[in-house]
Amino acid sequence: MKLTVNGQPAQFDVDPEMPLLWALRDVLGLMGTKFGCGIAQCGACTVMVDGMPRRSCVTPVGSLEDASITTIEGLAVGDRPHPVQQAWIDEQVPQCGYCQAGQIMSAVALLEENPEPSEEEIARAMTGNYCRCGTYPAIRAAILRASGQETGPPAANASERTIDRG
Amino acid sequence: MGKLGTITRRTLLVGTAAIGAGVAFVAWRVNQPLENPFRGNPDSGDTALNPFVLIAEDGTVTIVVPRAEMGQGVTTTLAALVAEELDVGLSDIAVIHGPASSAYYNAALITSAMPVEPWDDGMMADGFRQFAGIVGKVMGMQLTGGSTSTRDAFDRMRIAGACARETLKATAAEVWNVDRSTLQTRNGSVIDPSGPRSVRYAELASAAALREPITDIEPRDPSEWTILGRSQHRVDVPAKVRGAPIFGVDMAFDEMLYGTVAMGPLPGVKAKKADRNAALAIPGVRAVVPLSSVYGEGFGVIADNTWTAFKAREALAIEWESEESYGETELNAAFDEAFDAGGGDVHRDDGDVDSIFSEAAEDDILAADYAVPLLAHATMEPMNATARLKDGKLDIWCGNQAPTLVRRFCAEGLGLDEEDCRVHTMMLGGGFGRRAEFDFALYAAQMAERTDGIPVKVTWCREEDTRHDLYRPPARARCRARLDGDGAIAALDMQLASPSILGSLMGRMGMSAFGQDATMSEGAGNQPYRLENFRVSTPEIDLPLNVGFWRSVGNSNNAFFMECFLDEIARSADRDPLELRLSLLDGFEPAKAVLRKVGEMANWQGGSVGPNRAQGLAFCFSFNTSVAQIVEVSRDDDERISIDKVWCAADCGLVLDPAIVRAQLSGGIVFGLSSAMMQEITLKDGAVEQGNFDTYPMMRYHQCPSIEVSLSRRQTFMGGVGEPGTPPAAPALANAVAALTGERVRTLPLNKAVTFA
């Protein structure tokens, strides 16, 4: 089995039926891509295959000969986070964080295809990604920020004092 | 918040210990009274240990937190408490979960200085609060009751930081031969303005470790704060955005094995037939081992990777000796029987409910029955643990909310001494109460007995996770109110039937339950509503299934009953639901204030907002926090309902980090709305019917309303924030749907009666 993962050639010998998710995690040791359901319901396992978002839990590696895979680990350039990751930091999106690699991959795929998505387009692209912690409003804000459509002060602003002292 | 003046009255023991060339500051205190405005003043009596502030010789400041990070931002806030006093930046502090670091492990000095082990204090699982004291005493564990964990850390973390700061100053003062009081601290250095000169903490650490620590120090007044009270960048966010391997499920070793489990449908049900050969015939499958615990019987599969283990699990094609044919009919019968028999613990009995009802005309009585289903936690990270048994020592790596339980029962399960079992707490991909149990760790430990010292990572598939949860109990309410001619409530009687979480938990721990289970009535019986005649009783039902702590515990069902019924009372008495609640809350200003506030935010007009649009209101005081919410819904041409907006006004007293508090309340709202809209676990033929997310879904992005949270601060005590967002969400939604459609839905989930977009 030969493919490219985050720009590096990867070669391994597994059952071609093995889903890409488990090849990434258990064979290549890339733990950023997460298992949530295994049936393409939750999006936790989202990666990009040749630039398109894919649920790696239902994608057999055998179907990926010579494909180019990007996982969450492949987004940052050195120490510099990808702009979508930076927007996620600015908006302080994660709670438990487990779903967030999948969320970020879906958002990156969306913005590569459509740099200034409308609210509706965002909803369509993100609706396959579950977040049990309920960070959807923060995800929305981060996507708007990453696409330059939101420029106000981010969620965690140290000067913020907005408590009604009554 | 705790009154600062009370700190000095408590017994405070503070010590230092050398670690390498660094220093550890240790602070704890004994016997702290619990403040709860509605429950008298019980004494929690817990010995609260921790924290440790470690300053290494390279200057790194590390704090050891006894609580698990499951997304609630606790590591950030606890670090901020220390940073505020120690005058270091939040980004300069590393936070570790209990004994995960080897530096810490080697600090035998610290451990031996303690009456019990430091990570014992980790038993602060949200759901445990109500009877944490009881269980804690019985089991000799460190539990912190009620929302005092925040307050507890609030004082202790700051004191630890202040002691460290003053001791470092004293060390510098001695070197420079000046008075300590003339020195200042900033950015990790002690500064002598008269010099001017300065010295880094790192350079003082080893000398500081040798001196008697300065302990007569009060934490700073909030007016001096520069970090606390302001939203901080969370310390756990960068790793989570990078996809760093921080969760239990990410544990990896050069040489390791992988596994999964296949457990029986109900506790105690054994396998009648399992095709082990078929499983073992799959290339890469190493072993099929029997598993047994108080949670259930079944098998573990050990393989070369997780996917192969999942395949082998299916190949086992297990037939269970299911004598139990329990299903919805049996559940209904159990509830009917409980209501018919009446009785149960009486949690509140104000006035004389019976005589008020006996004198009432039929027309003056409003009665309604409500029902909510079993619910699963559905943490996004399925249950998992990694275990290694080598040279008689067991190591367990997992996200957990209760490390002492994990250690105790895994050691017991393998016949080891507790000292030979080490628990390494990883980040939790969601907890919500589920990871306060120990089943996932015990199975991994049992499987590690078969792997010759090689670590085995055992990951449950989603179906296994959904079908072997410790569920939010199913609950039903039988409510009656007698209304006066002028629309006042003359008497309110609520029978709240459910299985007891305390009973189920104690059963799992091999103990018999005792006393009332407060979770059976919390959210109704303990509310600040004042009614002259008000009774809440809790008939109990049996269930052949384990129940446990689910975000906000009993409040999640009882607030639904209470707040829906109040809404029905208001409608039938022709009163505004907000005004009705205000009239019942006399004497507790913070609750009235959040209700008024949320009314203002939503421009509340009693519920109607024109055609095809309506609002619903609910309130709940839980975990010492007052929360009022208004949900706005609308209906499209196809009668599909959207949840467009939620306004939330909350008062948890002092807010240490507004952004974290807002995020927690907002997340709690989504959690509550998900359950109200679409979630239910049902039983058929003695097994849970739902398996994966296709049958147990949750709210998706496009269904999520915009959420506006306002925080006020009238409460003089601090409350929790991880759970209180959840209870009002379901009743506020149900009340909004009733206002929209004119029809009251009294059974959850609502999607059995209406369609959501």
Ligand code: FES
């Ligand atoms: S794990 Fe692939 S979509 Fe859930």
Ligand code: FES
């Ligand atoms: S942040 Fe926890 S599941 Fe999304």
